[in-house]
Amino acid sequence: MKEKFYITTPLYYPSGKWHLGHSYTTVCCDAIARYKRMSGYDVFYLTGTDEHGQKIEERAKDAGMTPKQFVDGLVDNIKSLWQRLDISYDKFIRTTDDYHVKSVQKIFTYLYEKGDIYKATYKGKYCVPCESFWTDTQLVDGKCPDCGRPVIDSAEESYFFRLSKYGDRIRKLLTETDFLEPKSRVNEMVNNFIDKGLNDLAVTRTSVEWGIPVPFDSKHKVYVWIDALSNYINALGYNGDEKLMSYWPANVHMVGKEIVRFHSIIWPAILMALDLPLPKKVYGHGWLLLGGDKMSKSKGNVADPFMLIDKYGVDAVRYYLLREVPFGSDGAFTPEAFLTRYNSDLANDLGNLVKRTLAMSRQYFGGKVTIGTTEAADAEFTDEINSLKSKVDNAIDKLNCPAALEAIFAVISKANKYIDANTPWVLFSKGETQRLKTVIYNLLESIRVCATLLSPFITKGTEKIFEGLNIEKPKTDERAVYIEDNEYNTVEQPALYLRVDIKKELKEMEEKVEKTAEVKEEPQDKKPLIGIEDFDKLDLRIAEVIACEKVEKADKLLKLTVRLGDEERTVVSGIAKSYTPEQMVGKKVVLVANLKPVKLRGIESAGMVICADCGDGVSLVCPEKETDSGAKVC
Ligand code: MSP
Numbered sequence: 001m002k003e004k005f006y007i008t009t010p011l012y013y014p015s016g017k018w019h020l021g022h023s024y025t026t027v028c029c030d031a032i033a034r035y036k037r038m039s040g041y042d043v044f045y046l047t048g049t050d051e052h053g054q055k056i057e058e059r060a061k062d063a064g065m066t067p068k069q070f071v072d073g074l075v076d077n078i079k080s081l082w083q084r085l086d087i088s089y090d091k092f093i094r095t096t097d098d099y100h101v102k103s104v105q106k107i108f109t110y111l112y113e114k115g116d117i118y119k120a121t122y123k124g125k126y127c128v129p130c131e132s133f134w135t136d137t138q139l140v141d142g143k144c145p146d147c148g149r150p151v152i153d154s155a156e157e158s159y160f161f162r163l164s165k166y167g168d169r170i171r172k173l174l175t176e177t178d179f180l181e182p183k184s185r186v187n188e189m190v191n192n193f194i195d196k197g198l199n200d201l202a203v204t205r206t207s208v209e210w211g212i213p214v215p216f217d218s219k220h221k222v223y224v225w226i227d228a229l230s231n232y233i234n235a236l237g238y239n240g241d242e243k244l245m246s247y248w249p250a251n252v253h254m255v256g257k258e259i260v261r262f263h264s265i266i267w268p269a270i271l272m273a274l275d276l277p278l279p280k281k282v283y284g285h286g287w288l289l290l291g292g293d294k295m296s297k298s299k300g301n302v303a304d305p306f307m308l309i310d311k312y313g314v315d316a317v318r319y320y321l322l323r324e325v326p327f328g329s330d331g332a333f334t335p336e337a338f339l340t341r342y343n344s345d346l347a348n349d350l351g352n353l354v355k356r357t358l359a360m361s362r363q364y365f366g367g368k369v370t371i372g373t374t375e376a377a378d379a380e381f382t383d384e385i386n387s388l389k390s391k392v393d394n395a396i397d398k399l400n401c402p403a404a405l406e407a408i409f410a411v412i413s414k415a416n417k418y419i420d421a422n423t424p425w426v427l428f429s430k431g432e433t434q435r436l437k438t439v440i441y442n443l444l445e446s447i448r449v450c451a452t453l454l455s456p457f458i459t460k461g462t463e464k465i466f467e468g469l470n471i472e473k474p475k476t477d478e479r480a481v482y483i484e485d486n487e488y489n490t491v492e493q494p495a496l497y498l499r500v501d502i503k504k505e506l507k508e509m510e511e512k513v514e515k516t517a518e519v520k521e522e523p524q525d526k527k528p529l530i531g532i533e534d535f536d537k538l539d540l541r542i543a544e545v546i547a548c549e550k551v552e553k554a555d556k557l558l559k560l561t562v563r564l565g566d567e568e569r570t571v572v573s574g575i576a577k578s579y580t581p582e583q584m585v586g587k588k589v590v591l592v593a594n595l596k597p598v599k600l601r602g603i604e605s606a607g608m609v610i611c612a613d614c615g616d617g618v619s620l621v622c623p624e625k626e627t628d629s630g631a632k633v634c
Helices: 020-038 054-062 067-084 098-114 165-176 181-192 224-229 242-247 257-273 306-314 314-322 335-365 377-395 401-420 423-432 434-453 459-469 502-520
Strands: 005-011 042-049 092-093 118-126 132-134 150-161 217-222 252-256 282-285 288-290 331-333 540-550 558-564 567-573 587-594 598-600 601-607 612-614 618-620
Touching: 005 181, 005 242, 020 042, 020 067, 020 098, 020 252, 020 282, 020 288, 020 306, 020 314, 020 377, 042 067, 042 540, 067 459, 098 150, 098 217, 098 224, 098 257, 118 306, 132 423, 132 567, 165 181, 165 257, 181 257, 217 224, 224 257, 252 257, 252 377, 282 423, 306 314, 306 335, 314 401, 314 459, 331 335, 335 401, 335 423, 335 434, 335 459, 335 502, 377 401, 377 434, 401 423, 401 434, 423 434, 434 459, 459 618, 558 587, 567 601
Parallel strands: 005 042, 005 252, 042 092, 252 282, 288 331
Antiparallel strands: 118 132, 118 150, 540 558, 540 587, 558 567, 598 601, 612 618
């Protein structure tokens, strides 16, 4: 029986364009999954999409589609990206899959019946983009601690998960085991969440339509994170056809650092409540940054994975992602670094080694090479080849792909130096055939071993290498050591990677990016078309400001008293950074007069003043001619 190895990526939100950041986690997991398969493990690699929630509901509405239509297109697109990137997942789960929906409902019912989920009223803050509830103490400067965006007040009937009950066990898990890595993330979780006290978690929403209904109370939809996290067991058939459950517990949940909290606190608590074993590891890697920020849809142009694969090939993209970002930390994507890696490591070091060695093997021996006479100095090189596998094994056990590649490329560099030190062309001209055979043989061995160990990382080039060596691509790494009795019969192989002119490529990339930006980038605030009947719902009026003062402890807000004909009302407006109270008095402004009143800082605000956004502030929209207060704006 092979030992099992279960590895997962997060389930990605199909809410916009896929960028290189999404490819990062998937390619890392793929390299590890392929490496473990080659090392003899029975691997199950899971990825998929997280398709419910308010954010997707809103994006679909903006695009004039149903949520399912909207996500279907994006899911097809990510699947074709994974195919282009040679991702060898064993299963792709969608949270809209029937079996997943049923499983989530069973889990929810089970936890409710067990008493770990109960009904109460939720009062607190909610961050819509992150779909996260927060308490006041968790907010940072009054904003969402995850994304820094404003939160909204939320008060509604909700079901709660007894997260507080599992606080002690979670603390132990994080501080006394290697469950969460890298270690820096442990401190973050303990200081920011556990030490502040784990509150029970609101796990349903009534304001969201696009979600999994609570089976016994269908106006409530299951909170997206409960829905999404449970995918890791649902994909294995938990509560259904359980034949894959033997892969549980997962060996690794690989996630970006921004969702470590969900995976290292909430997910283990749910599993504890379900009496299931916990995953062996959650690894919270850093971000691939673009221009200093986390990559996003709007900034992802230059790092469009489809474009990079089309131009430079899948190996260039996989190699860059696996090699360049220091594991566990953030790393910046720049086209220069991408092209430099490609040229120096793939085209120069690896490409040249293979090209030169294969060419010499054919030139000197018609491709047929066996070992000749060895010298003491060869041992230094062959020892390096022999110790490579254990170095790569160790790096992969730590999930550290850059370290694995560094070790392999150190041997490639040694091999290039071995050519220069042994000058095969001189041996040939002196007729030292036996010695020449060994030099070429040792080089072929180094290429064979390196290509075997590289094959999980770069998929296309290594296949070509085995074609050139004229041997089958090994399915296991058993022979990834120096062997003395191979008999090579190499064949001609076109260059693996063509060097690129970095300056020229950068210029072309820039032009392309500008063009796509012109054609594709939609303004962030573009809204769907509306009919006149929608516009008619607005009651816009001219209002005269008759008094104005600052709102205490709110540096953006002014409290206006406005007159609309005979009526007076109070309006709170976020214009204090652009106007002083003195400037406001006497102004006639446009007011949305039929906006539902809301309380802001304890003041009831009845309407909204219309302004133009001028980037660094706002500009009031005022009637151009003298107009009576209360006049209709149409
Ligand atoms: N749907 C949730 C995850 C649910 S898991 C049960 C989600 N989705 S996401 O689409 O926002 O994907 C986030 C993940 O994508 C990150 O955690 C990370 O794995 C990957 N990345 C997205 N952008 C990234 C970078 N710029 N850099 C590195 N990884 C990035 O959160």
